[in-house]
Amino acid sequence: MEVCVDSFESAQAAVQGGAQRIELCSSLDQGGLTPSIGLLRLIRRRLPFELQIFIMIRCRAGDFIYDDDELSVMEEEIRLFIESNQHVNGFVLGTLNPDGTIDSESLKRLVQPIPKDISLTFHRAFDFIPKWETGIDQLIELGFQxxxxxxxxxxxxxxxxxxxQMISYAQNRIIILPGCGISVANLESILRETGAKEFHSSARIRKQSKMLYRNVQKKISISGLNNDYEEDSAIQEIISLVYYHSDSIKDNLFDRTCHHHEQQLLPEEATKILQKNEASIDLEANCSVKYYEANHLGANNPPEDRQAQAHIRMHDSYTYLFGVFDGHGGPWCSDVLSQRLFDYIAVSLKPPNDLEQIMRQARAMINHNYSHISSLLLQSYHNPCKDMRNAKVKEIHAMNLLKHIEEVYTTFDSDYTDIIGALENAFIKLDRDICAEAIPTETQPFNKGLLQISMAGSCACVALINETDLYVANCGDARAVLGTTDDNGNPSLIPLSNVHNIHNQLEIKRVLSEHPSNEYHSVIRRDRLLGLLSPFRAFGNIRFKWPKNYLKEYLQPYYKNADALVQFYLTPPYLTVRPEIIKHKLTKNDKFLVLATDGVWDVLSPEKVVELIFNHQKGIQSLDQFPLQSLDRNSATNLIRHALAYTSKGHFDSKLFLDTLAFHKPRSMRDDITVTIVYFDRM
Structure with a gap:
């Protein structure tokens, strides 16, 4: 662990916490500048000699483009530190060219007098370069560690x-040091998901100055920086970070109850928060689905995840729908999917006689109140989130559902028993309606709510279960996994979906194949669609679908200080909603289906998810490295509990769990988490 400090107090706290290395600088509020030799000497005089000290070399705040005079200043600073005989272990520095590339010539000039046994770190100027792979290779060649x-x-x-990706590309030729915004709450996620062996944190908190007399008319601090009557302190946060990074330390240096932050949540309070949105619903007898469990924990404000469960009203079969929806750009699109998608699927599966009866019942509704049409198609179950649509938007959606029913009935030319076709058609038709509803017409004036829905986006993972046939339609980065057993009763899993993002090579090929070869370098940039969107399939997101003239006419008026057209928007559409559908025939060995948004999969592997559910169903819950009697009745709740505090060492940490759940900015460390578990056989 490397701790960035700009005072003796913070350096002392780092040592007390167990930090092996500090980055010494001044003016952390300005990103860190060159420290004084006096501070270095005091640290060397009073703190253990074994402490490694890396010195920041940065002569001013602002950008990283330096003229000859500024380079001369930094050369002189390096010389003075080397000649101070204070055992400097490393220097931290960086320079860039105006085009954002690494300024190799200036770096050569600065590092030339530095002895080979002194380590070199290139600082966060690296985050401003356009091609990080090239940057890594340059810095290796220049001798940086x-x-x-x-x-x-x-x-x-x-x-x-x-x-x-950087760590994988570096292949141990150079150390990639994660830094910026690392806290107790997100450290485990960063370590687990990056594979980093070192990390960097300033771990600062604010505290009041000891100044008693305060002249409120006088101000020295520059606007936007420190209050003159506040100062930085790192003690508590550093000690907390070290505790969570001390799995390799046999005897922890500190009593965790004495030095950590004042506890914000009791275990009972945390469990109550987790259980707030949980549900366990028993379904009808004599069907393949016995019951399901669901839960949701938000991180965004407001939460962008949604879920839905329903039974399609059929005369001769039990057909169930389960879905999780992961919104982005706001909750509006995912909220609408949770209210509308199952209706469109049900319409596609209804025989003509049923559609005719539904239309007749809808037209007979008092005052043409079509808001209850959905109840003629479905029996909906648990939904913990309030419908965000206003009355006018609901009315428009109900009218369009009725139009959709009429269109399907009057143009009936497909096999309504074709479930794969029904799922695909429902996804595509609903997305077309969402995008079209945002365009004002003679009969429907502009509606801000409809535009908001279409500008936001959402991934969707939907399971349809008809007797022993299981279908999963996926669009985006949510996932479905089947928990099953082999013939000997050993737990196993079957993936029933693929993610549609940069981690799917087939998906990358599909996206590139739909655009001219001269766009290959712009369609996917920085691992995102057009450099902006992480999922390669999604509902909504009209900025990636509409023709240019539509964006200019209908969307640009609402982008007062920006361009509605995304950069390199040449051959739209770039985004599709067409789902990838996988069919599975259920057997006696299949126990449960898990649908979850990426808030789960970012933290837990499919194998771990299935293991946790099997164990929980047996009454076993592994907490703090020991098997204990389960705290949660609901397996979805238990899964979320582990997603919050499953450490890089492969075990659950209850202290980390409480800190994570109490953290005041949850989105800075995790995503919304939504889980639905469908059980085919009571275990």
């Missing part, structure tokens, strides 16, 4: 996937 980076995102948690 480390690169401090957040994965070119706003913090290391958001950049953890890119950090993993």
């Amino acid at each position: 480390r690169i401090l980076t957040s994965g070119q995102e706003t913090n290391a948690y958001y950049g953890r996937k890119r950090l993993r």
Whole structure:
């Protein structure tokens, strides 16, 4: 662990916490500048000699483009530190060209006088370069040993996937050092998902100055920086970080109850929060689905995940729908999917006689109130989230559902027993309606709510179960996994979906094949669609689907200070909603189906998810490395509990769980988490 400090107090706290190395600088509020030799000497005089000290060399705040005079200043600073005989272990520095590339010539000038036994770290200027692979190769050639980076995102948690790619590319030729925004709450996720062996944190908290007299008319601090009557302190946060990184330390240096933050949640309070949205629903007898469990824990404000469960009203069969919906750009699109998608699927599976009866009943509704049409198609179950649509939007959606029923009935030319075709058609038709509803017409004026829904987006993972036939239709990065057993009763799993993002090579090929070869370098940039969107399939997101003229006419008026057209928007559409559908025939060995958003899969592997559910059904729950009697009645709740605090060492940490759940900015360390578990056989 490397701790960034700009005072003796913080350096002392780092040593007390067990930090092996510090990055010494000044002015952390300005990103860190060159420290004084006086501070270095005090640290060397009073703290253990074994402490490694890396010195920041940065002569000013601002960008990383330096003129000759500024380079001369930094050369002189390096010389003075080397000649101080204070046992400097490393220097941290970085320079860039105006085009964002690494300024190799300036770096050669700065590092030339530095002895070979002193380590070199390239600082977070690396996060501003356009091609990180080239940057890694350049820095290796220049003799650097480390690169401090957040994965070119706003913090290391958001950049953890890119950090993993950097570490893989580096192949131990250089150390990738994750830094920026690392806290007690997100450290385990970053370590687990990146595979990093070192990490960097400033671990600062604010505390009041000891100044008693305060002249409120006088201000020295620059606007936007420190209050003159506050100062930084790192003691508590550093000790907390070290505790969670001390799995390799046999005897922890500190009593965790004495030095950690004041406990914000009791275990009972945490469990109550987890159980708030849980549900366990028994279904009708004599069908393949016995019951299901579901739960949801938000991180976004408001939460962007949704879920839905329903029974399609059929005369001669039991057909069930289960879905999880992961929104992005706001909750509006995922909220609408949870209210509408199952209706469109049910319409596609209804025989003509049933559709005719539904239309007749709908037209007979008092005052043409079509809001209850859905109840003629489905019996819906648990939904913990309030419908966010206003009355007008609900009315428009109900009218369009009725139009859809009429269109299917009057143009009936397909086999309504074709479930795969029904699922695909429902996804595509609903997405077309969502996008079309945002366009004003003579009979329907502009509606801000409809535009908001179409501009947001959502992934969807839907399971349809008809007797012993199981279908999973997936669009985006949620997942479905089947928990089953082999003939000897040993737990096993069957993946029933594929993610549609940068981690799926077939999906990358599909996206590239749909556009000219001269766009290959722009269609997918920074692992995202057009450099912006992580999933390659999704509902909504009209900025990736509409023709250019539509975007300019209907969307640009609402982008006052920006361009509605995405950069390199040449051959739309770039985004599809067409689902990938997998069919599975249920057997006596199949025990349960898990549908979950990426808030689960970012943390737990499919194998671990299935193991946890099997164990929980047996009454076993592994907490703090020991098998205990289960705390949760609901397996979905138990899964979320583990997703919050499953450590890089492969065990659950109850202290980390409480800290994570109490953290005041949950989105900075995790995503919304939504889980539905469907049981085919009581175990």
